[in-house]
Amino acid sequence: MKFAFYAAAAVMLVIALALLLVPLIRQGRQSGRSRGVFAIVLAIAFVVPLGAIGLYALVGTPATLGGVEKPAQISIPQAIAELRQRLAEQPGDVQGWLLLGQTYGMLKQPSDARDAYDGALKADANNTVAMVGWAEADSLVRPDHRIDGRSRELLERAVAADPQSQRGLWLLGISNFQMGRYAEASALWKKLQPMLDPDSGVAQAVAEQIAQADARAGGATAPAASTSSNTSSRAQLHVEVALAPALKAKLAPGDTLYIFARAENGPPMPLAVAKLPAASLPASVTLTDGMGMTPQFTLSSAPRVFVAARISRNGQAIAQTGDLEGDAGVVDTARTEPVKIVIDRTH
Incomplete structure (x- = not known):
């Protein structure tokens, strides 16, 4: 043929x-x-x-x-492995570390992303992108999503060096909100506002958080009826925590007690969390909206929450094998009687 x-x-x-x-x-x-x-x-x-x-x-x-050899396609894990190998040989490659951190961030691997941004900071301690990236990744690693300690220090330095850092302003504002410093959170977000497209969803979300921060700081201008309604709807849960007698021998000096509530159906991030020395057991705390991790996720934002307590053996917020824990199951956020928890098992 x-x-x-x-x-x-x-x-x-x-x-x-x-x-x-x-x-x-x-x-x-x-x-x-x-x-x-x-x-x-x-x-x-x-x-x-x-x-x-x-x-x-x-x-x-x-x-x-068919005899012509096609170019080999490289997978994401292979690309990451090659980048890590190059960074092992050239640890001063700041852009390489930043690329690795951003890649891990897109892959939802915050712990690896934090390590990569740490590599960038070792190569350039004043790199503002790495500072913000490390702080954001660290907040995602922590189950309570708190932004404090080194994270806050890095964000403060980043915003001071680059006042136009939108992500830095947003995260530092969240840190202030978590700490109950609502006026400072509002001030930071108001600096961020002019940098955003006024018609974007991001600008609308920021405006809503400013309104919340102003309301909690006492600077809201909303009608009195609305303010009264919001105040009455804010949830408070009184939680009493005790340690089972069988586990008292496992309590060690320096252990940390976390008491938290998270939405029954929603993200795993706590809507309110309290941190106490485990030596204070039995303990009693009141979980409120001001103890939320982010302005948009508060105790009042969920009708029902899962309430639990955990004793961290190493002081870390991430649950580890050997931690002691207990829970009260799911309760209504409108509940007025105390929520009682007995820490009675090992993680």
Whole structure:
């Protein structure tokens, strides 16, 4: 089948060239042109196209393409492995560390992202992008999503060095809100507002958080009826925590007690959390909206919450094997009687 195709193509080519070249040769002879010239013309006219056909038959068919090696496609894990290898050889590559941190962030791996931003900070301690990235990743790693300690210090430095850092202003405002410093949170978010597209969803969300912060700081201008309604709807849960006698021997100096509430159906982030020395057990706390991790997720934002307590053996907010824990199950946020928890099991 393939031979017949090439043979037919060759015959058609010869006929076409003959119809074109024979009149030209006759005219040339009448003009006194040398016969050798026409021989060369005929040779080129026939040999070159036929040679092209032969070359196509050899390497131009789809079958021969199968022998051409395709470029290898690299997967994301392979790309990350190669980048990490390069960074191991060149630890001063700040942009490489930032790229690694951003990649881990997109993959929802905040612990690895934090490590990558830490590498960037070791290479350049004043890199504001790395400061903000580390703080954000650290808040995502922590189950309580608090922004304090080193995270807050880095954000303060980043915003001081780059007052236009939108992410830095937002996160530092959240940190202030978590600490009950509502006026300062509002002030930071008001600096952020002019940098945003006023018609965007982000600008609307920021405006809502400013309103919440102003209301809690006592600077709201909403109608009195509305303010009264909001105040009455704010949830408060009185929680009493005790340690089971069988576990008292496992309590060690320096252990930390976390008491928290999270939405029955929603993100795992706590809507309110309290941190106390475990030595204070039995303990009693009141969980409120002001103990939320972010302005948009508060105790009042959920009708029912899961309330629990945990004793951290190493002081970390992330649950570890060997921690002691207990819970009261799901309760209404409108509940007025105390929520009682007994820490009676090991994680």
